[in-house]
Structure formats: structure tokens, C-alpha cells
Amino acid sequence: MSGDVRSAAESHGPLVLEAIGIHKDFRLGSGLRSPVLSAVRDVSFGLYRSGVVALVGESGSGKSTVARLLSGQERMTRGEIRLDGKTVHLQHRRQFRAYKHEVQMIFQDPFASLNPVHTVRYHLERPLRLHHVAKGRAAIASELVRVISEVQLTPPEQFLAKYPHELSGGQRQRVAIARALAARPRVLLADEPISMLDVSIRLEILRLLDDLRQELDLAILYITHDIASARYFADETLVMYAGDIVERGPSEEVTQHPAHPYTQLLVASAPDPDALGTSLRTGSKVVAGQAGSAISGVVGCRFSPRCPFAEERCRREAPVPVAIDEQRAAACWRLDVAAPLLVRDGAGTGDPSRRGKGAP
Amino acid sequence: MRRAKESEHKAEGPSVAASVIPTPTSDALSPVLDIRGLSISYRALDGDVHAVEGVDLAFPRGGIVGLAGESGSGKSTLAYGAVRLLRPPAVITAGSVTYRGRRVGLEGVSVLDQTHAQLRSLRWREIAIVFQSAMNALNPVLRVEDQLFDVIEAHLPMSGDERRERAGSLLDFVGIDRGRLRSYPHELSGGMRQRVMIAMALAVDPEIVIMDEPTTALDVVVQREILSQIVELKERLGFSILFITHDLSLLLEIADRIAVMYAGRLVEEGSAKEIHYQPAHPYTRGLLNSFPSLRGPRRELAGIPGSPPDLRNLPPGCPFVPRCAFATDACKHIDMRLAPVGGSKDPSHVSACPFVLPDAPAPQDAETVRSPR
Numbered sequence: 001m002s003g004d005v006r007s008a009a010e011s012h013g014p015l016v017l018e019a020i021g022i023h024k025d026f027r028l029g030s031g032l033r034s035p036v037l038s039a040v041r042d043v044s045f046g047l048y049r050s051g052v053v054a055l056v057g058e059s060g061s062g063k064s065t066v067a068r069l070l071s072g073q074e075r076m077t078r079g080e081i082r083l084d085g086k087t088v089h090l091q092h093r094r095q096f097r098a099y100k101h102e103v104q105m106i107f108q109d110p111f112a113s114l115n116p117v118h119t120v121r122y123h124l125e126r127p128l129r130l131h132h133v134a135k136g137r138a139a140i141a142s143e144l145v146r147v148i149s150e151v152q153l154t155p156p157e158q159f160l161a162k163y164p165h166e167l168s169g170g171q172r173q174r175v176a177i178a179r180a181l182a183a184r185p186r187v188l189l190a191d192e193p194i195s196m197l198d199v200s201i202r203l204e205i206l207r208l209l210d211d212l213r214q215e216l217d218l219a220i221l222y223i224t225h226d227i228a229s230a231r232y233f234a235d236e237t238l239v240m241y242a243g244d245i246v247e248r249g250p251s252e253e254v255t256q257h258p259a260h261p262y263t264q265l266l267v268a269s270a271p272d273p274d275a276l277g278t279s280l281r282t283g284s285k286v287v288a289g290q291a292g293s294a295i296s297g298v299v300g301c302r303f304s305p306r307c308p309f310a311e312e313r314c315r316r317e318a319p320v321p322v323a324i325d326e327q328r329a330a331a332c333w334r335l336d337v338a339a340p341l342l343v344r345d346g347a348g349t350g351d352p353s354r355r356g357k358g359a360p
Numbered sequence: 361m362r363r364a365k366e367s368e369h370k371a372e373g374p375s376v377a378a379s380v381i382p383t384p385t386s387d388a389l390s391p392v393l394d395i396r397g398l399s400i401s402y403r404a405l406d407g408d409v410h411a412v413e414g415v416d417l418a419f420p421r422g423g424i425v426g427l428a429g430e431s432g433s434g435k436s437t438l439a440y441g442a443v444r445l446l447r448p449p450a451v452i453t454a455g456s457v458t459y460r461g462r463r464v465g466l467e468g469v470s471v472l473d474q475t476h477a478q479l480r481s482l483r484w485r486e487i488a489i490v491f492q493s494a495m496n497a498l499n500p501v502l503r504v505e506d507q508l509f510d511v512i513e514a515h516l517p518m519s520g521d522e523r524r525e526r527a528g529s530l531l532d533f534v535g536i537d538r539g540r541l542r543s544y545p546h547e548l549s550g551g552m553r554q555r556v557m558i559a560m561a562l563a564v565d566p567e568i569v570i571m572d573e574p575t576t577a578l579d580v581v582v583q584r585e586i587l588s589q590i591v592e593l594k595e596r597l598g599f600s601i602l603f604i605t606h607d608l609s610l611l612l613e614i615a616d617r618i619a620v621m622y623a624g625r626l627v628e629e630g631s632a633k634e635i636h637y638q639p640a641h642p643y644t645r646g647l648l649n650s651f652p653s654l655r656g657p658r659r660e661l662a663g664i665p666g667s668p669p670d671l672r673n674l675p676p677g678c679p680f681v682p683r684c685a686f687a688t689d690a691c692k693h694i695d696m697r698l699a700p701v702g703g704s705k706d707p708s709h710v711s712a713c714p715f716v717l718p719d720a721p722a723p724q725d726a727e728t729v730r731s732p733r
Binding site for chain 2: 058059168169170171198199200201202203204207225226227228229231232233252255265266267268269270271272273274
């Protein structure tokens with residue numbers, strides 16, 4: 001999505017990591033003519049010091065691929081990553097290592113991301129050595145205590161000696177976070193960090209991430225399918241559908257007054273305890289359909305087959321991001337119908353001068 | 361045994377709709393499944409794990425009972441134990457389970473006393489299960505139709521054409537095109553696989569369907585579609601549902617009654633309304649406060665500090681004491697029996713905590729987990 005809106009996360013601090021039109025195609029099959037799946041399509045956003053940006057979407061929307069591109073686990077088809085304004089070339093080994101020193105990742109499943117045959121000490125020592133954070137036995141020992149105390153696993157000595165199977169899910173995820181912090185990064189890419197954890201522990205881990213963000217001035221990318229947690233945790237929320245960012249804006253506004261029809265569907269589908277059975281029983285039907293397809297050759301808006309507002313144009317032409325206000329934008333041709341209250345006053349579709357140029 | 365059972369079912373027609381169970385009003389109030397004092401342990405070298413301890417739970421006919429709890433709270437063990445699906449080292453150490461389906465007579469059957477052959481006709485025919493992970497529960501090398509045929513063949517005598525027709529109508533039920541009968545599981549999306557699992561559970565008209573986290577792996581949009589489909593099918597076919605999940609906000613919406621489990625014990629049970637507006641047990645209150653809400657004003661969340669206890673050596677009294685803001689010394693001596701909640705208008709709303717009332721404010725200095733921001 002074009003950069004003509006200001007990120008809601010920028011109030012916390014300066015831009016650290018920037019993705020500019022990052023794009024990833026996967027070829028399905030080996031032949032030259034085999035179809036191409038564009039998992040991420042020209043996505044742009046920024047991560048700011050002490051700010052949290054949430055990337056929300058269903059499985060298959062490309063949100064994890066974004067994290068894999070940003071962490072260098074996957075090579076981009078095109079696009080640019082900038083760290084402190086400088087373009088990063090991840091294919092260069094030296095640059096890659098320097099980059100990984102600054103940008104670390106936390107994975108979804110703390111049961112799979114820790115090696116069962118090694119102790120917590122081993123998991124935390126490795127990044128310390130690899131990134132030359134500490135040299136010498138004494139320095140490493142004190143660093144170990146520092147990182148494990150940061151994630152509030154006390155007493156440190158006791159936890160360092162443990163194996164992953166001796167820890168609860170929440171404790172494992174704390175170890176995974178500590179491992180990411182060991183390199184003293186400035187950016188944390190968190191791919192569904194709480195979705196595998198017990199309900200009563202999720203809040204604690206989010207709280208921990210938020211404390212760390214404040215103490216260490218971390219820029220965090222929070223990837224989730226749970227838009228409600230984005231509301232509580234993130235400054236800015238980006239909604240992704242079939243490889244595109246379809247809406248972006250301050251979390252509270254995106255969740256409370258969604259503009260894009262897909263965001264509206266997402267919000268309407270979340271369980272509503274206050275409804276107490278009524279909404280399911282009265283048969284308020286949501287738009288049925290498959291998850292968004294990202295296979296190339298689809299023209300027009302990828303949400304149009306499921307969209308209640310879709311018209312001819314939506315199936316023909318891919319929508320261009322439209323600024324709704326200074327911090328919000330949505331990629332939809334029919335915002336005037338889908339979210340009439342948001343785009344009144346000449347903002348949005350009514351004013352062609354505010355649109356981006358050409359197809360994304 | 362199988363032959364006798366089959367002739368008994370001969371009268372029933374091939375299509376699912378034709379064999380809808382009539383809803384008699386006389387026994388509408390007697391629970392279709394009655395679990396009394398059920399205890400289940402996992403035997404281990406370093407001591408037994410008491411996964412389920414003295415649980416009483418009754419399932420009203422045609423209702424949806426929700427069972428909420430974290431992983432390791434014993435909710436799946438309770439459900440699988442009640443239908444004898446557990447294998448050693450799991451052992452049922454005490455209790456009774458009475459099933460009173462329409463096809464088995466009013467006096468009911470004691471599930472725990474059934475022989476293996478008797479269990480075979482009880483399982484799926486009377487009590488079916490939708491397993492959590494549809495990808496693992498379906499056989500990857502068999503077409504959808506073959507898996508549906510298997511179920512039908514095992515319980516209902518039918519000709520090939522009748523079977524095919526029934527399998528087709530089952531897919532109609534769950535909103536999948538009949539053409540998909542010839543598909544393999546990997547050719548279906550996650551939502552469709554879960555629907556096939558539901559179709560399979562309904563294949564021979566069970567009276568109870570146990571749903572173990574049926575939508576956990578799915579996106580919210582698909583989850584909502586499937587939930588409304590489940591509710592619709594339930595109204596149409598009249599089966600009862602035991603819905604197991606860790607997502608209390610989901611249960612509040614779908615279930616009639618909710619039972620909350622912690623460390624192998626039921627800590628609270630009541631109507632969804634009571635649990636939502638008048639939660640009594642501190643654990644239930646903690647769970648309700650752990651969810652970031654999407655609707656309404658942002659409220660201050662207060663999660664539960666600490667982590668679930670080790671079931672091998674539980675301290676006496678209430679297992680929630682180490683994490684409870686209200687805990688006093690007296691809590692170490694209570695017997696965790698469910699008793700009606702003081703001040704509640706609904707006598708069926710019961711809680712294991714004799715001290716905390718629904719309106720009691722949390723202690724000021726309580727250690728809780730605040731919401732981020």
C-alpha cells in the first residue's frame with residue numbers, strides 16, 4: 001500500500017525498519033508455465049522505535065510470508081528493505097549477519113522452536129556468541145542472567161539448567177523471547193506469539209512484550225489472526241487479504257470503525273459474548289466463501305467474490321489504496337457504500353486527487 | 361451381535377432427514393448423558409496424574425453444554441473417558457456414566473460396564489465425536505465417500521445406492537457440493553475438512569455429538585460459518601452437543617450451559633447467561649477478564665498470574681489457591697464440592713468456591729496481569 005498515510009506507530013519514535021513494495025511469488029510446480037502464487041504483493045509499511053504494528057489476516061493471507069521476508073528466511077521476488085534508511089542486501093553474508101543482529105524473530109510454537117535435547121542455557125548462549133554480544137566466560141554468564149531476567153524467569157540459574165520439556169508453554173515462549181533478545185535487536189518480528197498458549201497465559205506474554213517494548217525501545221511487528229488482541233496491543237493495524245494490505249490505520253479505529261468490507265467481515269465474525277447465542281441462531285449469515293486466492297491471473301479485487309458490495313468494476317480493476325484520513329487508508333472501490341460515514345467530506349473515493357497512481 | 365443390531369435398524373430409511381429422531385416430551389428433562397463422580401488418572405512411574413477428579417455433569421437432551429478449560433485441565437480426558445475412548449495408562453478410578461438415548465430405553469445403559477462389543481454399537485451410533493484436527497482425523501489415502509461409507513456400513517444395513525445417497529445428503533447438510541465425495545482430504549480446505557468431520561459424526565444419527573475444539577484451527581470467518589451450521593443442524597436433527605474449547609467467549613455465544621474446569625475439577629457450572637453476567641469462581645472471573653474484547657469500550661484486562669498446577673502433587677483444598685487473588689488459609693481445607701452460588705436466582709448455577717460471591721470486588725492489592733497499554 002502506498003505511503004501516503006502516516007503510521008499511527010510513528011508517534012513513539014523514529015523509523016527503524018521499512019518495507020518498500022516487498023513482493024513474493026511462489027511458483028506452483030516446476031514448469032515455466034506453472035501458475036504463480038503471489039503470496040505478498042507490493043507491501044509497504046514501516047516499523048518505528050517503541051511502536052507496535054499489527055499485521056492481521058486469515059491463514060494463507062501472506063502475513064507469515066511478510067515476516068519470513070523481513071527476517072531473511074525467504075528471498076523477495078522484488079522490493080526493498082531499509083534499516084535506518086539504508087537499503088539492506090540480505091544475500092550478502094556479512095550484511096545478513098549484521099541485519100540479524102538488529103532484527104530478530106519469535107515463532108508461533110514454543111514447543112517446536114526450542115531444541116528438546118539442549119538446555120535453556122544452550123539456547124541463550126548461542127546468539128550471544130554468534131552475534132559477539134559477549135566475549136569471555138564471565139561476560140557471557142552475566143549476559144545470560146540479564147536476558148533471562150528480562151523475560152522474568154526467576155531464579156535465573158535454575159531456569160538456565162532446564163530442558164524445554166521441563167517448562168510450561170508460557171515459560172518456553174519466554175525462553176524464545178529471551179533468545180531473540182540475546183542479540184540485543186532493535187526490531188522484533190513476532191509471528192503469532194500467543195496463539196499456541198493457554199488462554200490464561202496469553203495476556204501475560206503480551207504484557208511482557210509490551211514491557212520489553214518500553215524498556216528496550218523495541219520496534220515490534222505483531223502478526224496475528226486475532227484482531228481483538230491487535231486492538232489492545234498495537235498502535236497501527238494492517239489488515240491483509242490474499243497478499244494485499246487492504247486496510248491500515250490506528251488499531252482502535254480499524255477495529256471499531258472498519259472501512260474495508262473484509263475488515264468488516266473479520267470484525268463481525270469475532271465471537272460476541274454479549275450476543276449469547278442470538279446471532280448464531282437467528283441465522284445472521286456471513287458471506288460464505290473460500291479463503292482469498294492469491295494465484296496470479298486474478299484480475300480485480302481479490303475480495304470481490306465474497307464481497308457484498310462488489311460491482312462490475314471490482315472484478316475488472318484492482319483497487320488502489322485510498323486515504324481516509326491522515327492515518328488511515330483502505331483499498332476498495334466502494335468505500336462510499338461500504339463505509340459511508342468514514343469517507344464523507346470529500347475524503348476517499350470522492351476526491352480523485354488523493355488516490356495513488358496506477359495499479360499497485 | 362452385529363446382526364441383531366442391524367435388523368433392529370432395518371426400519372429406518374436411507375436418507376438422513378427421514379430418520380430424524382422424534383423429540384418425546386416425557387423424557388425431555390432427564391439428562392441424555394449423566395456423569396457422576398467420575399475420576400480418571402494417568403498411571404505413571406513417578407505417581408498418578410489425577411486428570412479428572414470427582415466430576416458430576418449432566419447433559420440435557422437437545423442442548424449444548426460447553427466445557428471450558430485450559431490445556432491440561434482435563435476437559436478432553438473427561439469427554440473421552442465418559443465414552444470409554446481412553447487407553448492405558450489412563451484408568452477410570454471411580455464414578456458412573458449413564459446414557460439414556462431413545463434407542464436404548466429409559467433406564468439407560470451404564471457406559472462404564474459395557475463390553476467392548478457393546479461399546480462398538482454405542483460409539484458413533486449413539487455418541488459421535490468431531491475431533492480437533494480434521495487433517496489428522498481423516499484418512500489421507502481414502503476418498504471422502506469411502507470414509508463416509510465406512511461409518512454408515514458399520515451401523516446401518518443399506519444397499520450401495522442407499523449408502524451413496526445418504527453420503528451425498530450428509531454433504532448437503534454441511535453445505536459441501538456432492539461432487540466432493542470423490543475428493544481426497546488434501547484436496548479440501550481446512551474448513552471443508554472440518555465440515556466433512558461434522559458430516560461423518562452425523563452419519564448415523566447420533567444422539568450426542570462431542571465436539572473437541574472443532575473450530576480452533578480455523579479462521580474466525582470460517583469458524584462463524586461452521587458454528588451457525590452446527591446450531592442449525594442441531595435444531596433440525598435434535599442431537600445434544602458437548603462443546604469443548606478453551607475459548608470462553610465462543611462458548612458464551614453458542615452454549616446453553618457452561619462448565620468450567622480447572623486442574624481436573626469442575627469449578628463452576630451454570631447457564632451461559634449466569635456465567636457471563638454473574639461469574640462466581642475466581643478462575644472463571646479471571647478467564648473472562650483475560651480476553652481482549654473487540655466490541656464495546658476498551659476495558660482494563662486483568663489476567664491470571666502464574667501457570668496451571670502440576671496434577672501429580674496437588675496441594676489439598678482448592679487447586680487454584682496459588683493463582684487466586686481472593687485466597688485465604690481457609691481455601692486449603694475446602695473439599696471442592698459444587699454448591700449453589702449464594703445470591704444467585706438460578707439454583708442450577710453452582711460453584712466450587714464457597715467464599716467468593718459474584719459481586720465481590722477483587723482485593724485492592726491483588727496481583728493480576730494488566731492489559732498491555
